Every structure is written in C-alpha cells, then in structure tokens.
Amino acid sequence: xxxxxxxxxxxxxxxxxxxxxxxxxxxxxxxxxxxxxxxxxxxxxxxxxxxxxxxxxxxxxxxxxxxxxxxxxxxxxxxxxxxxxxxxxxxxxxxxxxxxxxxxxxxxxxxxxxxxxxxxxxxxxxxxxxxxxxxxxxxxxxxxxxxxxxxxxxxxxxxxxxxxxxxxxxxxxxxxxxxxxxxxxxxxxxxxxxxxxxxxxxxxxxxxxxxxxxxxxxxxxxxxxxxxxxxxxxxxxxxxxxxxxxxxxxxxxxxxxxxxxxxxxxxxxxxxxxxxxxxxxxxxxxxxxxxxxxxxxxxxxxxxxxxxxxxxxxxxxxxxxxxxxxxxxxxxxxxxxxxxxxxxxxxxxxxxxxxxxxxxxxxxxxxxxxxxxxxxxxxxxxxxxxxxxxxxxxxxxxxxxxxxxxxxxxxxxxxxxxxxxxxxxxxxxxxxxxxxxxxxxxxxxxxxxxxxxxxxxxxxxxxxxxxxxxxx
Amino acid sequence: xxxxxxxxxxxxxxxxxxxxxxxxxxxxxxxxxxxxxxxxxxxxxxxxxxxxxxxxxxxxxxxxxxxxxxxxxxxxxxxxxxxxxxxxxxxxxxxxxxxxxxxxxxxxxxxxxxxxxxxxxxxxxxxxxxxxxxxxxxxxxxxxxxxxxxxxxxxxxxxxxxxxxxxxxxxxxxxxxxxxxxxxxxxxxxxxxxxxxxx
Numbered sequence: 188x189x190x191x192x193x194x195x196x197x198x199x200x201x202x203x204x205x206x207x208x209x210x211x212x213x214x215x216x217x218x219x220x221x222x223x224x225x226x227x228x229x230x231x232x233x234x235x236x237x238x239x240x241x242x243x244x245x246x247x248x249x250x251x252x253x254x255x256x257x258x259x260x261x262x263x264x265x266x267x268x269x270x271x272x273x274x275x276x277x278x279x280x281x282x283x284x285x286x287x288x289x290x291x292x293x294x295x296x297x298x299x300x301x302x303x304x305x306x307x308x309x310x311x312x313x314x315x316x317x318x319x320x321x322x323x324x325x326x327x328x329x330x331x332x333x334x335x336x337x338x339x340x341x342x343x344x345x346x347x348x349x350x351x352x353x354x355x356x357x358x359x360x361x362x363x364x365x366x367x368x369x370x371x372x373x374x375x376x377x378x379x380x381x382x383x384x385x386x387x388x389x390x391x392x393x394x395x396x397x398x399x400x401x402x403x404x405x406x407x408x409x410x411x412x413x414x415x416x417x418x419x420x421x422x423x424x425x426x427x428x429x430x431x432x433x434x435x436x437x438x439x440x441x442x443x444x445x446x447x448x449x450x451x452x453x454x455x456x457x458x459x460x461x462x463x464x465x466x467x468x469x470x471x472x473x474x475x476x477x478x479x480x481x482x483x484x485x486x487x488x489x490x491x492x493x494x495x496x497x498x499x500x501x502x503x504x505x506x507x508x509x510x511x512x513x514x515x516x517x518x519x520x521x522x523x524x525x526x527x528x529x530x531x532x533x534x535x536x537x538x539x540x541x542x543x544x545x546x547x548x549x550x551x552x553x554x555x556x557x558x559x560x561x562x563x564x565x566x567x568x569x570x571x572x573x574x575x576x577x578x579x580x581x582x583x584x585x586x587x588x589x590x591x592x593x594x595x596x597x598x599x600x601x602x603x604x605x606x607x608x609x610x611x612x613x614x615x616x617x618x619x620x621x622x623x624x625x626x627x628x629x630x631x632x633x634x635x636x637x638x639x640x641x642x643x644x645x646x647x648x649x650x651x652x653x654x655x656x657x658x659x
Numbered sequence: 660x661x662x663x664x665x666x667x668x669x670x671x672x673x674x675x676x677x678x679x680x681x682x683x684x685x686x687x688x689x690x691x692x693x694x695x696x697x698x699x700x701x702x703x704x705x706x707x708x709x710x711x712x713x714x715x716x717x718x719x720x721x722x723x724x725x726x727x728x729x730x731x732x733x734x735x736x737x738x739x740x741x742x743x744x745x746x747x748x749x750x751x752x753x754x755x756x757x758x759x760x761x762x763x764x765x766x767x768x769x770x771x772x773x774x775x776x777x778x779x780x781x782x783x784x785x786x787x788x789x790x791x792x793x794x795x796x797x798x799x800x801x802x803x804x805x806x807x808x809x810x811x812x813x814x815x816x817x818x819x820x821x822x823x824x825x826x827x828x829x830x831x832x833x834x835x836x837x838x839x840x841x842x843x844x845x846x847x848x849x850x851x852x853x854x855x856x857x858x
Contacts, residue, residue: 205849206842210823214839216849228693228743236836241846253690268690319741319765335743335769336693337835345839347846351822383677384735387761417738419764483677508675601686601740610709622681622739624704 192458194355195424196390199330199455203313205347212349219307220342221316222248222285223298225603227275229317229339230283239283242346246285247307250276251297252318252603256566256593259290266605283343294437296569296595299323299537303407304571306436310425310452315342320537320619321420322413326406327433328425328455330390333414353419354464356386357457359395362471367653369547370405371539371617371636373397374412375477375487381467383485386418389465392457393423397471403432404543411538412619415484424456476652478524479634481512482623488524490639490651496520515623516631517613524649527633530612532563532644533626534637535593536600539617540568542575544637548617549581551641551655557589558647564591566598590644599626615643660774663829666755666802670812671718671727672789678732679739680766684748697744698751719752723796731789732759734782737766746773756802758809760785771825772835778802778809778819787811804830 193201205214226248233239240246253272255264261277264270273290280287288294294305299320302308310328315321317339324331334348342348358377378385391413393406401409406423413421423429430449433439440448475489488495497513497520500506513520518527534540534548545567557563565585567573573595576582582592598606600618602625608614610629617640621632633649642650688700706717713720730749736759737745746769749757754775760782762770767777780788791798791812798812804826809817828835839846 206845208824212822212824214842214845216846216853225689231693238836238840242850272690317741319739333741333765335741335746335765335772337743337769337772341836341839344836345846346850347839349824349835349839383738384761387735387764414739417735417764483679485677504676508677511675601681603686603689605687607687620679620681620739622679624685625681628685628704628709 192460194457194461194463195328195392195422195455196330196355199311199313200352202311208349212351214347215313215350217315217342217346217348218245218312219302219314220246221298221302221307221314221321222246222276223316223318224250224253224272224276226317226336226339227272227279228336229343230275230279232337232340233343238344240285240343243283243285245346246343247288247302248276248280248285249288249295249298249301250290251597252601254290254596255604255606256596256598259594261290269604293570293574296571297537297540297597299411300540300568300572303327303403304436304569306433306439309433309439310429311455315348319414320411322418323407323411323537325413325420325422326403326410327429328422328452330420330422332420354389356389356391356418356465356467357463358391358393358467358469360393360397360469360471361395362397363400364397364471364474367476367638367656368474369636369638370401370408372474372477373471374409375479375484375634376474377469378412378416378484379477379487380469381416383415383483384417386413386416389418391416391418391421392463393421398423399426402543403428404541407541408538412484415619425452476636476639478639478649479621479632480516480518480524481509482515482621484619484621484634486512487634490525490649492524494518494520494522494524525651527649528613528647529561529615529633529643529649531608531614532561532640533566533599533614533616533618534564534640535566535568535598536618537568537597538619539637540566540572542572544617545572545576545581546579548637548641549584551638551652552588552590552645553584555588555645557644561644561647563589563644564593564599566593567595569595588645602626615640615649660828660832660834662832663755663774663776663804665805666728667799668728669724669797670729670731670758670788670792670800671724672731672792673718674731674733674789676733677735677738680737680742680745680763681739683737683745684742689742689744691744693747696751697748698753701748701752721796726753728753728755729800729802730754730757731785731792732757734760736762738763741765743769743773746770746775750775758785758788758802771822771829774829776802776804776821776829780809780817780819784817
C-alpha cells in the first residue's frame with residue numbers, strides 16, 4: 188500500500204520527532220540553534236540550574252542586534268549595557284564551546300543572513316533562534332522558526348523543543364512579476380491580502396511559478412516576513428536554485444556526500460496529492476511595487492495608490508484603527524503615497540541586506556544624489572556581503588551618491604543598538620516591521636523594496652521606482 | 660515558576676486589534692537583565708508622554724485599573740517579535756492572564772512558560788467583557804485555570820481551552836526543562852539514529 192502523500196513540512200516534522208506526549212505535543216530534535224547577542228538571559232537560566240549545553244556543535248552565534256554599525260570593536264560601543272550584551276555572547280561561547288562569528292570574524296553579520304551564506308542552513312533541517320525572523324531559513328526547505336528565551340534555554344540544555352503540530356497553508360503565486368516588482372513586494376502583497384493574523388497557527392509553503400522564478404535571495408526575503416502574516420514558519424521546496432546556492436559553501440557536504448544530500452533534499456518536496464489545511468492562490472501580474480502606509484505590515488498598497496480612507500472601513504472598530512494609524516503616520520485620506528516626503532532611508536536588515544538587494548539599490552543610486560535634507564544609510568547584512576559589494580564597487584556608488592556605507596548588523600530595523608530616528612521623522616525602510624515606534628519613539632516607517640528605498644533617497648519622497656527606471 | 664493562582668481581579672481593557680510586542684515592550688529596553696523592572700517599561704510609549712508624564716486616558720493610568728492582574732485584548736494580541744521580554748513586562752507589572760480572541764503564536768508560548776496565561780475566548784465574548792470593563796471599571800473577573808473557566812464581571816461563565824501539559828505545569832509550578840531532561844535516554848537514542856542516517 189502506498190504511504191499517504193505528505194507535505195514538505197510533514198516530512199521534516201516526522202523526521203525530527205523524538206517522542207510524543209499524551210497531550211499531543213511532539214518533542215522535536217533541533218539541527219541548528221542560531222544565537223545572537225540578545226541571548227544572555229538564556230545562559231543565566233542554564234547557569235542557575237547548573238546545566239551545561241547538550242550539543243554545542245549544533246549551535247552557532249554572531250552579534251548583530253546590539254552592535255552599532257559604525258565600529259567593529261566592542262570596547263568602542265559607548266553604551267555599557269549594549270557593550271555587555273556583545274561581550275556576554277563572547278564569554279558564553281568561550282565557556283560552552285559553541286561557534287562564534289564575532290566582531291573580528293570575517294563571517295560576522297545578521298544571523299539570518301549568515302546562516303544561509305555559510306551553508307549552516309540546509310534543506311530538511313529544523314532551525315531555531317531566539318528571533319521571530321528565523322522563518323527566513325525556510326527558503327532553503329528547512330523548518331525554521333523563532334522561539335522565546337525560555338525555549339532558547341530549553342534547546343541549549345536538551346537540543347529539543349516541545350511543539351504542537353501546526354496547520355499547513357499553501358500559497359501559490361502564479362505568473363510573471365512585472366518590472367520593478369521584487370520578493371519584498373510579493374510578501375507585502377501576501378500580508379495585505381491575508382492579514383497580519385491570516386496564517387496564525389500555520390506553516391506556509393510558498394509555491395507557484397513566480398516563487399520558483401525567484402532567486403535564493405528573493406526566497407529568503409519572502410520567508411523572512413512570513414511571521415508578519417502570523418505564521419509559525421514559511422518554506423520553499425528545494426530545487427536547482429537552492430542547490431546552486433548551497434554548493435561549495437562552508438559547512439555544506441562535498442563529493443559523494445553532496446550527491447547524497449541533494450538526492451535526499453529533492454525528496455523533500457510535497458508529494459502530489461498532499462493535503463493542506465488552507466490554500467491561497469495569487470496572480471503575480473496583479474502585484475506592483477508596494478509600500479506600507481500604516482503601522483502594521485498588512486497596511487500596504489501599490490506605490491501609485493492613494494492613502495486609504497477610514498470612511499470606507501468595514502466596521503467602526505476598523506475605522507477607528509485606521510484613523511489612529513493615519514494620525515500617527517501624519518497622512519491624510521486620499522493623499523498620493525508617491526508625494527510623501529521622507530527624512531531618512533534605511534537599506535539593510537535580514538529582509539533586504541543581501542548582495543542582490545544592494546545591487547538593486549545601487550542601480551538606482553548610480554549617477555544620482557541623495558536629496559537635500561535626507562539621511563540615507565546602507566547597512567550590509569553581513570561582513571561577507573559588505574566585502575562582495577565593495578569588490579563590485581557598490582560602496583563607491585553609494586558613497587558618491589551621498590549614502591552612508593556602514594558595517595554589518597541589524598541597525599535601524601529595530602534600533603536595539605541605539606540607531607534610531609528622531610520623533611516625527613519619516614523613514615523609507617527595507618526592513619520588516621512598521622510598528623509604531625519600531626525605529627524610535629514617534630518615528631514613522633514605510634516598508635518597501637531596496638530599489639524603492641534608493642528612489643526615495645534620491646528624490647526625497649516615496650517614489651514609484653518604475654518612473655525612474657523609465658527615465659534611465 | 661510559582662504555581663498559578665485562581666485569579667480574581669479587575670480586567671484592564673486594551674481595546675484594539677494587533678497590539679504588537681514593540682508596543683508592549685519597546686526595543687530600547689530589550690537589554691535589561693532578566694531580573695530588572697520590566698513592568699515599569701510596559702507600554703512605555705503609549706503609557707507616558709516623552710517628558711515622562713502619564714497619558715491620562717491610557718488604561719494602565721486609570722485609577723481603577725492600575726493594579727489589574729487580568730488584561731483584555733483584541734484580535735492577534737502581542738503579534739510580532741519573539742521577545743519574551745514582552746511577557747516579562749506584563750508579568751512584572753502584575754498581570755497573570757490575558758484574555759483575547761487570538762494571540763501572536765510566540766507570545767502565547769512564552770506566556771505559558773512564564774506564568775502569564777493566554778486565554779482564548781470568542782471575539783464577541785471578549786468584546787462584551789471589554790464593554791463591561793469600560794462601563795464598570797471596578798467590576799471583577801475570575802480566571803480559574805483548574806476549572807478552565809472565566810467568570811465575567813456580569814457573572815456569566817465562559818469555558819476556555821488550554822494545553823493540558825502547560826496547564827499542569829502552571830498549576831503545579833513544574834518546569835518543562837526538568838521534564839524534558841528526564842527523557843535524556845530518548846534524546847540520546849534519537850541522536851544515535853540521527854548519526855547513522857546522516858541526517
């Protein structure tokens with residue numbers, strides 16, 4: 188008798204099941220535990236119990252959240268509390284013996300950029316990290332999700348995690364993406380369509396010709412923002428694009444072991460006839476360069492749209508919510524988004540800090556100047572990305588255009604390192620969350636793709652990058 | 660973790676959907692040590708003006724609700740970041756339960772591991788409880804984890820579901836890590852198999 192067809196998610200889940208509890212929870216084995224510089228409390232929890240790490244060889248760390256991006260020297264971090272976050276990671280790595288890509292390591296960077304580029308993240312793995320954007324690694328066909336600090340401590344001690352099996356959702360995006368439309372626009376469109384809680388309790392598998400047509404960087408962006416739709420994780424089936432990306436990277440098998448790994452990875456794709464709990468189909472041709480207007484990633488519209496009118500809201504509650512968002516954002520109903528002036532531009536983050544993202548932004552910046560009164564930063568996602576960009580001359584393009592070229596790290600995405608805007612400032616940002624105050628108290632964030640952010644920098648306002656592309 | 664009590668308290672209404680963890684605990688407080696006063700930072704930018712004075716009509720600043728131990732939230736309460744610090748902030752302020760129609764997945768998990776019970780009730784029930792809290796700020800709500808019921812301020816009783824193991828851990832103050840470590844042999848057997856299969 189043929190086994191029942193399974194989804195990719197189910198195959199990975201089943202393979203990592205250590206045991207089941209009578210209440211239906213599963214103890215899952217974790218292949219890769221990624222750490223950043225915000226995990227000191229988890230080590231304190233271990234220390235308080237006299238507990239050591241179970242599998243230091245499966246744990247990899249890099250400082251990203253608390254490290255200012257104007258230095259690589261911990262002693263130069265002016266805030267002692269932030270300095271301590273970075274130094275405590277170094278101390279814990281030395282004490283427990285796990286791999287650390289520290290500030291002086293050429294492989295340092297944002298944890299969700301470093302994992303894939305070092306080949307630590309591989310198809311079929313379970314990957315966890317104390318950061319919600321761990322869903323990024325699902326782009327390689329891994330089951331990857333964010334966990335809290337108590338769970339981080341639990342994985343350090345046991346290399347396992349109790350989880351209730353989530354539901355599954357398949358989002359198929361068919362057709363070709365238009366000019367100027369990127370993976371960032373696709374995921375913003377997905378979130379705007381299903382809502383910020385639209386996938387709560389689910390793992391999403393992204394499929395369809397538009398997804399298969401994305402580069403690895405694009406898929407990483409897509410899966411990165413899956414959490415903003417409420418999902419536990421997002422996954423893309425591994426294919427030739429995945430294998431080409433991984434081959435030859437550090438930590439990836441070679442020779443006969445590589446061939447065996449690829450054969451295994453090919454078998455991960457969802458079986459024909461596998462049943463998903465929910466199914467969503469979207470037409471790639473309907474997706475435009477997209478910008479957020481409110482204080483949730485679901486409040487996103489095409490860049491050539493007008494700011495929505497709360498008067499058209501479906502309920503009084505929604506109307507009040509929209510009015511509150513517009514007041515915070517300093518926008519008026521019916522206002523053209525493409526005429527909203529910006530004060531700052533941030534290009535970077537685990538969403539859009541990879542080489543492809545920087546190339547796209549540089550393509551717009553080339554031969555242009557950052558508008559007067561605008562402060563624009565480019566923060567590479569990793570030291571490797573930074574070196575590659577410099578080898579390609581992208582740093583020169585940015586500098587000549589008036590952008591600041593920074594060191595690798597999370598930077599203005601969430602401002603834990605002190606890199607934030609001033610109250611009332613409006614930021615065009617390639618990051619993942621436009622929550623109220625996310626980039627500093629009173630700061631107004633508009634999410635967009637890297638080329639759009641560069642266009643905002645050189646024009647001084649939110650701009651439809653397609654117009655600049657036409658102008659050459 | 661201390662055993663979870665039978666809670667009786669005024670209910671503090673945060674009557675909006677999609678309240679995110681950046682609101683509950685802004686990122687600039689994430690560096691605080693585990694034993695720091697996270698409660699003082701709870702809803703910092705909504706609760707206080709830039710000069711540190713209180714925003715008068717914010718729920719936590721209303722006299723009747725200052726000492727509330729039960730929160731009422733909208734759909735998708737505490738969506739966003741995995742920061743457990745958001746739970747520490749709510750717990751540090753004194754909250755022991757949050758009643759909402761739905762939660763951010765990671766926040767709900769974090770809550771259960773830190774003595775902050777996420778209670779899911781139907782949206783219309785929560786809306787009714789929010790309306791009652793606003794009409795009668797002194798009205799008390801009871802959360803009984805043992806019986807798995809919420810008694811609203813008007814006396815109506817509403818059952819809720821909770822993960823059985825999490826319930827046991829909360830009621831008895833059991834630590835999940837100790838439970839898992841007792842399965843050391845199962846994990847070791849899995850690791851031996853994993854090594855053979857060249858995962």
